[in-house]
Amino acid sequence: MRRPHRSGQAVAAIAAVALLAAACGSSGSGGSSSSKLTASAPGITASTITIGSHQPLTGVAAPGYDEIAPSSNAYFQYVNAHGGIYGRKIIYKYLNDQYDPTITSTVVHQLVLQDNVYAIFNGLGTPTHLAVVKYLNASKVPDVFVASGCECWDSPSTYPDTFGWQLDYVREGKILGKYIEEHFAGKKIGYFYQDDEFGQDGVKGLNYEIPKSQVVAAESYNPAVTNIAPQVTALKAAGAQVVVSFSVPAFTALLRLNSLKLSFAPQLVVSDVGSDPITLAGLLESFAKQGGATVSGNALTQGIITDGYLPSLGDTSNSWIKLITMIHSKYLSKYPMDGNVAYGIAAGYTFVQAMLKAGRNPTRQDLINAINGGLPQGIAVAPYAYSSGDHNGITGAYMAVIKNGALSPIGPVQVTDTSPTGAITTYSKAQPPAPASGIPSP
């Protein structure tokens, strides 16, 4: 009785392998699980995958953001130590562009032409990455998971090889706006935002949700000018009871300190980009010290409302946070365990997901096709938007309040789109837990 059963299993297994092989073949890469690893694309050898990135390792944008690439690299080292991607090790070469678009152009040319990278991964910054997005698409180099929430990366017809990753600023503005509309009805609202695509996209999202009549002031800042006293004075004069800030961490800290000086105490609502509690507390303390005062960073961040698209670092029972903590303690102990570390690891995880889906011997186009086909949800609390017509990444976030230096969620995960009328809905599906191995399954 047993024999036919066994042979049945064998037949099923053979059929499954055959199907798998056919599936791989149809994606253009070819090869079953036993096929040899080949140098299937620039930057890919039988044993390695070389990818590159441009990152601000020195200069104005470096504080905090300089932890992101080493954190992604730490995750890649972890993957390499546990079998790599179909046996290949990831080599991640990130070069310092000092947040200067001209240097970005130079280092990306070097990565593509000299170091022959397979893809550019997680290039950081809106102005910097805009300098190379055309070049990368003209050269057909996959430009994946840009570290910027600009809407500009979602343009599949113009930039077929470019994909965003983090929650884009329009979606974020809508989610923050809806919360404000619901919880601060009738209150006077003031905007404080960076005067570029980042702040403007955010304000666009806010305006989709918050009634115009409630907005009493909209003040912008230029990241090169650190004196924001005029803007804060204007917000106070307009009587804003709630101030929504689309700012980088340094300017969130300046906003907080300037308000303190003017005894102006509105409810602060800050974009995720500028609200990492640990980075903020450090900046608040060092800025206050420069001005000859002593403040407690954690006391000043207490009560700031923000949103998060990665699980809260305070949620130590979450399987994803356990994974991040493990990678951090193993490879990144010299950095604080903060939002930037989580960001870098989460982006690295998405890249590994995409590479595994692209197949054993992927061409560059196979990676693009893999992402266009959609990726399963990763470390982020909401699914990705990826499809052939949508190159946005994470689609939603939860609202949170900063308590004792950590994000404390105050609502469910909400997802939305980038259109003016698109509904904001609660995402009720539970997030799949982290794989036990810490590595996504192919």
Added chain:
Amino acid sequence: MTLLRHLAIAIIVALVLAGVSIQLGGYRDYQMAEVAAYVTAVAGLTLLLGLSGQISVGNGAFMAVGSYGGALLMLHLNWPLEFVFLAATVIAAAGGAVFGIAAARLRGPYLAGATLMLAVALPTLADQYAGVFGGDQGLSTSITTPAFLGATFPPTRWLAWVTCACALITLVLLANLGRSRIGRSWRAVRDDEVAAALSGLNVARLQILAFVVSAACAGLGGVLLAVVTGIVAPGAYTLTLSIGLLTAAVVGGLGSLLGAVWGSLVLVLVPTYLTNVAASHGLSGAASSSVPIAAYGVVLIVVMLAFPAGIQGGLRRLFGPAAPAAAVPFNALRRRRPATEHEEEGLHEKTT
């Protein structure tokens, strides 16, 4: 005759460069294009410093003027490349003329201070008028390879050809200018303003002219760099760039056009090389990003200690005729000092 000789040399060099660019890979071509863009800007500055004896810490700002001017013409009026280059040169020259009128009244550190102000203040205009200049993210200036070269022609080789051609034309013009009456007058003004004025030279006019020439070169260099990198953004035109140009002129050898080439090579290649060395030795994080900057400083100090007259001066001392090295003094800050015989060289070597 001089013109013909310079033209002949330029044509030979152009053929060699074209051959070299075909041999080199894509990234080397890109670097070649970058070097050529810097050579154009540094050549003008070295002329200003070495020949007319004025200092400018603000030539990065003139590069910005040229590149933004060129970018706006490209974007809004779709001008062909050669006209864009010409216009950028003219626009920057006009800026140089306006500033030169003020500069001709200033001496030494005051002139340095005024030009410094220009370098610091001008790029912020891009943020102030973000509607026109695109703010922090700047304007896109990428060009396409012309159709007659075929679809498979490497884009960076085309960039290298375009920029090297412009740089060579600039060098030929400057070499001739340096050996012309104007060049001789500049040297006279540099060495002794009073004597020059007594000899009937219009000192102020000559100084303004030197400023115009150096600004024009900076403008052309700026638009070339914009075309190479594909973007014009204020981040590129900070004080660091102006200081970098000055460094290249001094390290290469003041007043020497060949020195401008050496200086630009140092400016472009040394930081990249050091970054790669630091990365390949496994330096991580803050160390690997700071080491190249520190090492670059060390390289500059060593070059200046070994070759006080710059690389070109050093080469002349090592390989040139037995005559003393031709060092053009950095006398923008120490004026009214009569020139000694061997200082009277500048752009060409005197065979004694």
